[in-house]
Amino acid sequence: METTMQGLVFHAARDVRVEEVPTPTLVEATDAILRIDKASICGSDLHPYTGRMDAEDGFTMGHEYMGTVVEAGASVQQFEVGDRALGSFFACCGACWLCRRGEFSKCLGAQVFGLGMAFGDLGGTQTEYARIPMADLTLRKIPDDVTDEQALFVGDILTTAYDAVRKTDLRSGDVVAVVGAGPVGLFAMMSALALGAAQVVVIDKVASRLALASSLGAIAVNADEADAQDVILELTDWRGADVVVDAVGHESALKAAMPLLRMGGHLTIPGVYMDDEFEFPIGELWIHNTTIHMGVANIQAHVDEVLALVRAGRIDPTALITHRLPLEQAAQGYELFASREALKVVLEPGATR
Numbered sequence: 615m616e617t618t619m620q621g622l623v624f625h626a627a628r629d630v631r632v633e634e635v636p637t638p639t640l641v642e643a644t645d646a647i648l649r650i651d652k653a654s655i656c657g658s659d660l661h662p663y664t665g666r667m668d669a670e671d672g673f674t675m676g677h678e679y680m681g682t683v684v685e686a687g688a689s690v691q692q693f694e695v696g697d698r699a700l701g702s703f704f705a706c707c708g709a710c711w712l713c714r715r716g717e718f719s720k721c722l723g724a725q726v727f728g729l730g731m732a733f734g735d736l737g738g739t740q741t742e743y744a745r746i747p748m749a750d751l752t753l754r755k756i757p758d759d760v761t762d763e764q765a766l767f768v769g770d771i772l773t774t775a776y777d778a779v780r781k782t783d784l785r786s787g788d789v790v791a792v793v794g795a796g797p798v799g800l801f802a803m804m805s806a807l808a809l810g811a812a813q814v815v816v817i818d819k820v821a822s823r824l825a826l827a828s829s830l831g832a833i834a835v836n837a838d839e840a841d842a843q844d845v846i847l848e849l850t851d852w853r854g855a856d857v858v859v860d861a862v863g864h865e866s867a868l869k870a871a872m873p874l875l876r877m878g879g880h881l882t883i884p885g886v887y888m889d890d891e892f893e894f895p896i897g898e899l900w901i902h903n904t905t906i907h908m909g910v911a912n913i914q915a916h917v918d919e920v921l922a923l924v925r926a927g928r929i930d931p932t933a934l935i936t937h938r939l940p941l942e943q944a945a946q947g948y949e950l951f952a953s954r955e956a957l958k959v960v961l962e963p964g965a966t967r
């Protein structure tokens with residue numbers, strides 16, 4: 615391997631550039647080096663990109679990826695050089711109290727790839743190679759009958775959406791409402807159907823995203839044209855949705871989500887809230903016996919279930935891909951994604967390899 619490689623480097627909000635950076639090497643015996651075959655741009659990458667989150671100048675970005683193992687540390691048992699693998703967006707220790715409890719995303723030593731110092735200072739994956747700590751726990755082998763693109767979102771956005779639905783009390787035949795038809799919302803919809811929901815109502819204002827939701831089996835509601843609450847009440851004999859997903863992460867989405875729930879319903883929030891503070895109708899939620907779930911998805915705990923569903927053809931993640939670009943054009947990919955022109959952008963470091 616060359617000592618330098620191409621990688622997307624964060625400099626400042628709206629200033630990301632593909633540059634020559636050092637190629638990562640094994641540090642711990644539990645590490646693997648992955649040649650990145652495909653990477654994508656996640657909604658969380660937009661937090662530093664748009665300036666919503668402060669980040670320092672100079673780290674490589676990206677945490678949604680798949681690739682091929684090119685080096686494995688002496689303690690790595692599950693992987694050999696040449697194995698295709700997908701990986702979680704974060705690495706965890708596997709040994710602390712929270713890891714032993716199965717709460718991997720809250721590991722005391724968790725490090726997120728490509729989000730800078732505040733998230734553990736781990737290199738990104740919008741690069742030609744990445745160092746993967748705790749490879750046996752962070753990575754999963756990709757079966758031969760699963761393509762690179764089918765595997766790409768399993769370690770992040772798809773399992774994030776699946777995790778949000780799975781931790782509710784969803785039962786076969788339930789009605790689910792999803793606020794927001796971005797990638798998380800669309801994957802939450804697909805997950806709810808795979809987990810047994812009878813009907814999933816997806817609410818957004820972007821016509822192209824609603825058309826895609828509809829083609830994937832949802833009842834699509836354009837919030838500018840119809841009242842989502844009326845649609846759901848009619849579907850449920852005036853009961854309300856059993857599960858409501860806030861796939862946006864904004865006060866307005868949460869306020870739109872709450873009236874859709876039935877008594878005793880579950881509200882689940884994969885949408886990201888950071889420093890937000892606003893009024894919250896706790897009395898109403900209390901009297902309605904609402905259960906609320908939120909927080910960082912527990913990828914390592916649920917990734918195998920999602921990979922099995924993808925392999926069986928129950929979820930087709932490639933339906934969301936709108937753009938494929940060589941890594942060199944990553945900055946253009948960010949512009950397309952931030953402006954909502956793109957739904958999922960796939961970056962290919964190997965395009966010129």
Ligand SMILES: [Zn+2]
Nearest residue numbers: 656658703770
């Ligand atoms: Zn992400």
Ligand SMILES: [Zn+2]
Nearest residue numbers: 707710713721
């Ligand atoms: Zn841990």
